[in-house]
Amino acid sequence: MADEETVRRAALALPEVTEQDHWDRPSFRVGGKIFAVLRPAERRAVLKLPHDRQEMLFEVRPEAFSPARWGRLVWTFVDLPAVDAGQLEALVAEAWREVAPKRLTRPPR
Numbered sequence: 001m002a003d004e005e006t007v008r009r010a011a012l013a014l015p016e017v018t019e020q021d022h023w024d025r026p027s028f029r030v031g032g033k034i035f036a037v038l039r040p041a042e043r044r045a046v047l048k049l050p051h052d053r054q055e056m057l058f059e060v061r062p063e064a065f066s067p068a069r070w071g072r073l074v075w076t077f078v079d080l081p082a083v084d085a086g087q088l089e090a091l092v093a094e095a096w097r098e099v100a101p102k103r104l105t106r107p108p109r
Contacts, residue, residue, distance in 0.1 A: 001083075002080045002081070002087075003043075010089040025039055029099075035100075047078060049098065057076060058076075
């Protein structure tokens, strides 16, 4: 089972990540862009995942993943108690890759 600290540890372990307040909630950013937000009162996180990944998660695990809509943007709500820590860590890294500067995501030469 995952929790807020799972998200925080996974996010802060990634290169150049900062934690900042976002509407009274912890958010995680790289290059000034948000890729994850915690919603502690709801025991949820919100992740910026690729569209194809979102669709798959919504279909396969609707009890754990649901759409979070803000205008045209669709992010992914994650019910933290419904996912395991390893899966959540992988999803946080995937969300980070969605917004991280390319210089950080390129494999080393």
